Ligand SMILES: [Zn+2]
Ligand SMILES: [Zn+2]
């Protein structure tokens with residue numbers, strides 16, 4: 119019996135910007151490395167696992183998309199007599215996936231009940247081919263993010279090309295100094311073709327491209343075969359010895375007869391190869407004092423892989439999902455996944471996926487492929503989960519979190535809280551970020567008439583100031599102490615003390631009219647179940663935000679917060695008149711600080727607001743406030 123769906127017009131290869139989930143399931147971390155492989159839907163390219171959970175079957179039941187491509191990957195046994203080579207720019211020696219794994223493909227039809235559909239028809243063959251050639255979802259996101267980091271240089275911008283001609287076509291072109299026809303670099307200045315370096319996977323090369331650049335001093339070359347239909351390619355500047363972006367690539371290539379639209383991507387780009395390298399699981403299994411670390415396995419003991427610089431995401435996720443509130447909210451292995459159009463784009467689904475990944479223990483198993491070092495194969499570690507779907511979803515549309523750059527874990531936590539807070543929560547489970555919420559009470563007292571005003575604000579974190587005390591060192595000591603901190607350690611209690619300390623602010627009293635000012639103090643009216651604390655390490659040094667490395671000592675002993683609880687209004691205190699309290703006390707901004715801030719280009723209204731909020735004396739403090747509140751909806 120033949121499958122009747124093969125000629126369906128709905129079957130089309132994935133477009134260049136379409137996500138293809140061909141690494142792991144969109145509902146869980148089961149992947150192509152499992153014994154039954156992963157099904158990729160040939161209609162919408164959703165990835166579904168095929169083991170005991172069978173999210174592929176679920177996808178079929180819900181979407182009625184009958185045809186899937188089953189991808190199964192098995193490890194190839196490689197004899198290695200030398201340690202792996204390290205990747206460096208241009209000296210491309212990365213192992214390719216094909217060197218390490220065998221990939222098994224089979225097309226199945228759920229509706230016709232056929233397990234090995236004949237794929238010789240042109241339509242189905244082109245879809246299968248498109249799925250396998252498409253960048254995997256995670257790779258696509260990473261390539262995009264890395265490419266944003268690259269810039270141009272003067273050599274690219276001022277490139278003067280010699281008289282135009284068409285270089286030899288793809289079938290005939292070869293290195294000008296040898297007969298190699300692949301791994302070729304085109305000199306954008308003179309049109310020379312030169313081969314690259316030899317690559318690990320058996321791709322030959324004798325570095326004739328580099329030799330040409332050295333001899334001719336021509337700077338800019340493009341790797342043929344890395345050119346994408348979208349018009350990007352690997353561009354390298356030999357003068358700068360850096361990868362570059364060429365905004366005029368289309369024009370520069372057309373000069374040598376290469377028209378972008380006509381080419382298909384055939385080789386891995388430099389960026390893709392670097393990412394492959396960066397994704398390799400490298401870590402040290404010894405502590406700083408030389409003790410060997412022991413790998414652990416089991417529920418709650420699952421590692422997260424680093425995606426570029428994503429340790430901020432990994433540490434935040436590990437912290438949150440170690441909390442009972444997050445576990446209770448998102449870890450429900452017995453539940454059927456909720457029905458959504460695109461699971462990979464759904465926050466609820468992705469948070470449940472990461473909860474299951476981290477907490478179930480299902481993925482916390484020794485993997486013989488992952489050893490601590492090249493030379494001690496005895497202690498296998500776990501592979502770790504790649505949280506690419508979550509990273510992409512949470513970072514989507516965010517100017518910083520969508521990149522591969524290093525980020526601040528606290529900023530990320532607040533961003534994630536915002537997304538979670540906005541999402542829907544089943545009444546029985548509630549919002550897990552509620553556990554972080556508490557109320558601060560601020561007390562203002564007029565120095566002259568002693569009347570008081572209380573106001574409250576709900577928060578989900580505190581940012582505590584760090585007492586900064588530089589360690590004075592003798593000149594000869596600084597050498598031996600190496601990278602040790604130049605600041606005295608402070609205790610967490612000291613930070614809290616200074617956070618809740620009383621200060622004097624300049625305000626005009628609405629009750630007695632005095633300009634003597636007020637004392638101001640903020641204390642906790644309620645306490646959260648979980649208190650998120652940010653240590654304010656960024657100090658303004660000469661108007662430049664600078665990170666100061668002050669060690670904060672948080673001991674293992676319980677910390678009592680009773681002393682930071684607001685006692686509330688006392689019987690002996692007289693409140694400011696109600697009507698007057700409703701109106702803002704008249705406020706005059708400190709003229710010197712105001713002028714300072716205005717000079718920096720902040721609008722006057724914002725400067726006044728910032729000075730009002732920070733005690734009306736210090737332009738630095740006000741500026742810090744301005745940066746922190748830049749995106750407040752009510753800033754103006
Ligand atoms: Zn069928
Ligand atoms: Zn699954």
Ligand SMILES: [Zn+2]
Nearest residue numbers: 159161162183
């Ligand atoms: Zn589908």
Ligand SMILES: [Zn+2]
Nearest residue numbers: 293296313326
């Ligand atoms: Zn050559």
Ligand SMILES: [Zn+2]
Nearest residue numbers: 305308310336
């Ligand atoms: Zn040249």
Ligand SMILES: [Zn+2]
Nearest residue numbers: 271273355358
């Ligand atoms: Zn350059």
Ligand SMILES: [Zn+2]
Nearest residue numbers: 564567627630
């Ligand atoms: Zn007063």
